[in-house]
Amino acid sequence: xxxxxxxxxxxxxxxxxxxxxxxxxxxxxxxxxxxxxxxxxxxxxxxxxxxxxxxxxxxxxxxxxxxxxxxxxxxxxxxxxxxxxxxxxxxxxxxxxxxxxxxxxxxxxxxxxxxxxxxxxxxxxxxxxxxxxxxxxxxxxxxxxxxxxxxxxxxxxxxxxxxxxxxxxxxxxxxxxxxxxxx
Numbered sequence: 691x692x693x694x695x696x697x698x699x700x701x702x703x704x705x706x707x708x709x710x711x712x713x714x715x716x717x718x719x720x721x722x723x724x725x726x727x728x729x730x731x732x733x734x735x736x737x738x739x740x741x742x743x744x745x746x747x748x749x750x751x752x753x754x755x756x757x758x759x760x761x762x763x764x765x766x767x768x769x770x771x772x773x774x775x776x777x778x779x780x781x782x783x784x785x786x787x788x789x790x791x792x793x794x795x796x797x798x799x800x801x802x803x804x805x806x807x808x809x810x811x812x813x814x815x816x817x818x819x820x821x822x823x824x825x826x827x828x829x830x831x832x833x834x835x836x837x838x839x840x841x842x843x844x845x846x847x848x849x850x851x852x853x854x855x856x857x858x859x860x861x862x863x864x865x866x867x868x869x870x871x872x873x
Contacts, residue, residue, distance in 0.1 A: 743830035769859035776862040791817040
């Protein structure tokens with residue numbers, strides 16, 4: 691009888707251990723590394739912060755002498771991908787001019803390692819990339835801008851004096867013209 695009980699306990703213990711090792715990949719991605727409340731995606735030598743909207747929102751309302759360009763995009767959005775080099779060029783050219791570019795990826799969690807990370811590496815993206823992981827779009831979209839339908843690409847440009855959301859794709863010259871209205 692004692693052998694039966696010992697065998698049973700061993701089987702349960704080993705079975706639980708194996709089940710605990712089978713972690714859902716999406717859950718793992720969402721909590722790979724925690725630093726305070728910050729979630730990070732670490733893959734292929736890159737680290738990207740993952741936010742829900744409440745965590746991202748302060749980035750949309752900085753009060754300092756910087757002009758922020760916040761671009762909402764996804765790897766599956768052709769117009770988004772087409773305009774990314776323009777944001778990269780502005781990021782490189784205007785870093786010293788108190789202009790900060792932040793690219794907010796709306797890619798789905800299952801795409802983070804298979805599409806987002808390879809895309810960032812292949813395109814050599816140098817701007818700050820964040821992931822917005824918040825499925826409550828109907829709640830957070832109007833908090834970004836009351837008139838935003840939620841379509842992408844969408845770009846929020848703001849500073850202490852002015853704030854405009856552009857629900858459109860940009861060409862480089864047009865983006866520079868708009869940015870210059872904030873100076």
